[in-house]
Amino acid sequence: xxxxxxxxxxxxxxxxxxxxxxxxxxxxxxxxxxxxxxxxxxxxxxxxxxxxxxxxxxxxxxxxxxxxxxxxxxxxxxxxxxxxxxxxxxxxxxxxxxxxxxxxxxxxxxxxxxxxxxxxxxxxxxxxxxxxxxxxxxxxxxxxxxxxxxxxxxxxxxxxxxxxxxxxxxxxxxxxxxxxxxxxxxxxxxxxxxxxxxxxxxxxxxxxxxxxxxxxxxxxxxxxxxxxxxxxxxxxxxxxxxxxxxxxxxxxxxxxxx
Numbered sequence: 001x002x003x004x005x006x007x008x009x010x011x012x013x014x015x016x017x018x019x020x021x022x023x024x025x026x027x028x029x030x031x032x033x034x035x036x037x038x039x040x041x042x043x044x045x046x047x048x049x050x051x052x053x054x055x056x057x058x059x060x061x062x063x064x065x066x067x068x069x070x071x072x073x074x075x076x077x078x079x080x081x082x083x084x085x086x087x088x089x090x091x092x093x094x095x096x097x098x099x100x101x102x103x104x105x106x107x108x109x110x111x112x113x114x115x116x117x118x119x120x121x122x123x124x125x126x127x128x129x130x131x132x133x134x135x136x137x138x139x140x141x142x143x144x145x146x147x148x149x150x151x152x153x154x155x156x157x158x159x160x161x162x163x164x165x166x167x168x169x170x171x172x173x174x175x176x177x178x179x180x181x182x183x184x185x186x187x188x189x190x191x192x193x194x195x196x197x198x199x200x201x202x203x204x205x206x207x208x209x210x211x212x213x214x215x216x217x218x219x220x221x222x223x224x225x226x227x228x229x230x231x232x233x234x235x236x237x238x239x240x241x242x243x244x245x246x247x248x249x250x251x252x253x254x255x256x257x258x
Contacts, residue, residue, distance in 0.1 A: 001200045002209065003244045007033035011053035011199040013192050016040060016073055018060030018089070021185035024232070028189035031240040032213065034196045042069045049076045053083070054195030057103075058188055059096065060089040067099045074107035083198045085111045086153075087191040092121045104151065110202045112147070113156040113191040116140050122147035122155075141258050145170055154207050156194050158187060162211045163258070164204050170258030171208045177218035182228040186235065190214045208255050209247070216242060216250045 001009070012035045015025055022038045029036040039048055049055060055077040057070060077084050086109040091100050103109070112122060120127035123146040140163050144155040148167035157163040162173040180186045190211065197210040214235075220242075221234035 001197060001206060003033070003213070003242070003247050005200070006196060009053075009200075010035050011196050012037060012051060013195050013199075014039065014048050014052040014055045014077075015192055016055070016057045016070065018058045018062075018188065020060060021188045024183075024185035024236075025189045025192050027236055028239060029192050029196065031236055032193065032196065034192075036192070040066075040069075042072060045069075045073050045076050049073070049080050049082060052077075053199035054085065055082055056085045056087065056192050056195045057109075058087040058089065058191060059091070059100065060087070060188070062089075062096070062099065064095075064099060067102060070099075071103055071106045074103065074109065078108045083110045083195060083202050084108065085113060085191050085195040085198070087113050087188060088118055088121075089114075091118050092127070097121065109151070109153050111154045111156055111194055111198060111207060112151060113158065113187075113194050115187070116143060116157055116159050119143055119147045119155055119157045122151050124150065141165070141170055141172065145258075154202060154204060156190075156207050156211060158190055158211065158214075162208075162215065164208045164211060165258070166204050169204045171204055172256050172258050173208070173211055173215055173254050174256065175215050175219060175254050177215060177222055179222050179226075179228060179231045180214070180218045180235075183232045183235070185232070186214065186218075209251065212251050212255055213239065213242065213247060215254070216247060 026036040144163040217238035
């Protein structure tokens with residue numbers, strides 16, 4: 001959906017969040033025009049999924065003991081036909097890849113949002129990872145497309161160049177905003193944006209619109225402030241201020257077909 005539709009519908013996003021960034025993620029959902037739920041209690045899953053428009057699962061502070069409830073949550077969302085976004089933090093680490101494999105086997109994920117190293121794991125391609133950060137010069141377009149083909153999910157690869165692919169159609173945003181990488185919560189919040197914009201229909205275009213929203217906010221914030229602490233707050237302000245025509249103009253200018 002476009003930004004005007006999103007603001008008029010106020011999609012409710014159920015975030016199965018990590019313990020590090022939930023407030024920032026909730027604020028991003030709120031200022032853009034959605035409504036956040038931050039919950040992890042399994043007894044609430046049925047009720048909360050029923051009223052939600054999207055479910056976003058972040059594995060940043062995942063415990064192995066939480067695997068059954070994570071799969072249960074996604075299965076409930078699948079049965080309710082709600083969009084599911086997976087943010088598989090540091091999935092290339094073996095202790096994290098095993099439970100993610102189980103999630104992908106036992107439930108259906110509509111969109112996977114991650115950095116190049118995380119997405120490369122789904123593609124079966126070696127890529128250097130250092131915690132939540134990714135380094136390397138791999139072909140990110142190839143990585144995203146192959147990961148989409150292997151998983152059946154739309155891939156939202158974020159980084160210096162964002163790549164969005166369903167394995168057939170690929171779009172890219174070649175706009176680097178270094179300060180976005182200095183704030184841990186921007187990636188988590190981006191996953192929530194992806195859920196919001198796809199809450200009516202899951203498409204490459206809607207995913208690219210979510211990615212463009214964060215990139216445009218980052219561009220505008222970095223024109224005003226130059227340090228990470230102020231930048232995070234300015235990103236929130238810019239996300240709140242961005243208008244429909246401004247976002248669509250940025251998309252026309254910066255989103256390229258692969």
